[in-house]
Amino acid sequence: MPLDHNRFLLQYDRLRREINREIMGPAFESLERKELEPLLRLVATARCAYIKELLTIAAHHGNTGASREQLSALREKRETFEDLVAAANALETIIERGYLDVESI
Numbered sequence: 001m002p003l004d005h006n007r008f009l010l011q012y013d014r015l016r017r018e019i020n021r022e023i024m025g026p027a028f029e030s031l032e033r034k035e036l037e038p039l040l041r042l043v044a045t046a047r048c049a050y051i052k053e054l055l056t057i058a059a060h061h062g063n064t065g066a067s068r069e070q071l072s073a074l075r076e077k078r079e080t081f082e083d084l085v086a087a088a089n090a091l092e093t094i095i096e097r098g099y100l101d102v103e104s105i
Contacts, residue, residue: 031100031101046084
């Protein structure tokens with residue numbers, strides 16, 4: 001990759017960080033460890049509900065197949081879990097990129 005492209009990407013990264021810090025900094029102030037535990041518990045609980053639903057369906061209907069209602073319940077739990085994982089991953093990304101301040105642990 002030519003040097004001009006590298007410089008451009010460095011400027012892009014710097015500008016992205018500045019804009020994200022400008023927007024997110026006032027919205028979140030500083031993130032503390034105590035704020036992470038409820039978030040991670042929420043994701044784990046959703047994961048558990050999703051897998052538990054699957055195992056329940058398999059235990060009772062593994063040979064005959066799941067009904068539409070059971071699949072709908074499973075889908076709802078999966079979507080909830082996936083939404084929470086995506087949000088947790090987005091939080092991890094903004095921490096990694098330094099978009100907001102974090103308290104030392």
